[in-house]
Amino acid sequence: MDKQALQKLSLMLQGLAYRLSEEMEYFQGLTGEFKSGTKTFPLSCGFMEGQLKLSFEGRMLETEPARLPGLLCEFAGRYERLVLAYKTRGEAIIIEADSKNVAMKTKRLEEDRQQLFKGHSESGTVSGRDYLIKPGKADELLKEIGIMADNGKVKNDMIRKYNQIDHFVELLDPMLKELSKGRNELRIVDCACGKSYLSFVLNYYLKEVLKINCRFTGIDISEGVIDSSRNIAKRLNYRNMQFITGDIRTLLYEEGGAAIQPDLVISLHACDVATDYALAYGIRNKARGIVSVPCCHSELLNQYSYEPFKDIIKHGVFKARLADVLTDGFRCMLLEAFGYTVSPIEYVSPLDTPKNLLIRSTLTGEFHKGKYELCKEMAKKLEAEPMLLKQTVNLPKS
Numbered sequence: 001m002d003k004q005a006l007q008k009l010s011l012m013l014q015g016l017a018y019r020l021s022e023e024m025e026y027f028q029g030l031t032g033e034f035k036s037g038t039k040t041f042p043l044s045c046g047f048m049e050g051q052l053k054l055s056f057e058g059r060m061l062e063t064e065p066a067r068l069p070g071l072l073c074e075f076a077g078r079y080e081r082l083v084l085a086y087k088t089r090g091e092a093i094i095i096e097a098d099s100k101n102v103a104m105k106t107k108r109l110e111e112d113r114q115q116l117f118k119g120h121s122e123s124g125t126v127s128g129r130d131y132l133i134k135p136g137k138a139d140e141l142l143k144e145i146g147i148m149a150d151n152g153k154v155k156n157d158m159i160r161k162y163n164q165i166d167h168f169v170e171l172l173d174p175m176l177k178e179l180s181k182g183r184n185e186l187r188i189v190d191c192a193c194g195k196s197y198l199s200f201v202l203n204y205y206l207k208e209v210l211k212i213n214c215r216f217t218g219i220d221i222s223e224g225v226i227d228s229s230r231n232i233a234k235r236l237n238y239r240n241m242q243f244i245t246g247d248i249r250t251l252l253y254e255e256g257g258a259a260i261q262p263d264l265v266i267s268l269h270a271c272d273v274a275t276d277y278a279l280a281y282g283i284r285n286k287a288r289g290i291v292s293v294p295c296c297h298s299e300l301l302n303q304y305s306y307e308p309f310k311d312i313i314k315h316g317v318f319k320a321r322l323a324d325v326l327t328d329g330f331r332c333m334l335l336e337a338f339g340y341t342v343s344p345i346e347y348v349s350p351l352d353t354p355k356n357l358l359i360r361s362t363l364t365g366e367f368h369k370g371k372y373e374l375c376k377e378m379a380k381k382l383e384a385e386p387m388l389l390k391q392t393v394n395l396p397k398s
Contacts, residue, residue: 001076001099008102009076012095013069016086021065023088023185024239026213030054032084034075041079088213131166132173132209133201141204144232145197164347168198169205171347171358172291176206178362179263179289185213189262189287191248191278192270193218196229196241199266203238217262218243219251248277262287269295276387279331283338284395290340292359293347294331297324303384328357330375330386335361337371338392367397 030045045054054061081098092107142148190199196218206214226243233241265287267278275294282290301323313319332342340361347358
């Protein structure tokens, strides 16, 4: 292969090497053939034991992404033609080169996805439910988060929890598919992540079922649960998940938080105003999707009063129930004011848990000043200062 062709090939391979270094956790392998006359020499490269291992001409070489372009160009200089196939989840990049032409094309591996969906749908069920996170396919994950026993059976006392987790994924499925359109990778931030079980489940579903590249960041103030999440990620070999010990109240205003640039922010059972900080984090960073399952509602309960309802809310149980509705109603109104389309639903039966409200929101428009002013007026009438309102006062309104 001549010098000019090798220069073009080198530029393409440098771009490929940069991509490899950025998405190592999705890399599935590099294969190729070098040809001279009628002779063909195969090449293979995979990620094993923390190293890139390349096999060619009877040799096994350990390398790193930055050295790969130089090695491959050195090999190519001795041959007339080559074909390389770089394969990642759901996609293959094909490079063909000789002295006349160097070309690269991308191929979506839809057949891989269809085969995977077919295999996934043929797995077993529990209690007649057809699960998205299926026994027989997700056993390692289900055992790690305590849903499945070592014998491969779902624990009797965890079937209800299993149903909740799987239904949560089912409700997010359309949103995840929509957010992934036109994206090489989804960046997801779990605020007040706790033990991160639902993040682990979502990560499995995105990577192994939908074949969508993703990167998770879990944030929690407790160093203990962060250490636990890191250990689970290590045992599951989820290298695309990182966990940070941090206070979402301060992270909201730090540029390091903005640098994550999330596509999706999730907040599951973050207690009381921690949910508001998580929502404000998503709004501030213009996350394209925000999903929240609120937990506890003491802030507004201890603040609000409303003269027309005084004979109703004099009963503590009614005042508490109305506080729950008002708190989450304010949250939905404020999300709408910042351009989100909001859908609040009960995602499991109230018989399973009273903490069963799921707020799904997708960024579809611009800031709406009128709606924001309406929220402020309503808060004034209730003689209350909802935390999300306070946290969004100084956020950019454009």
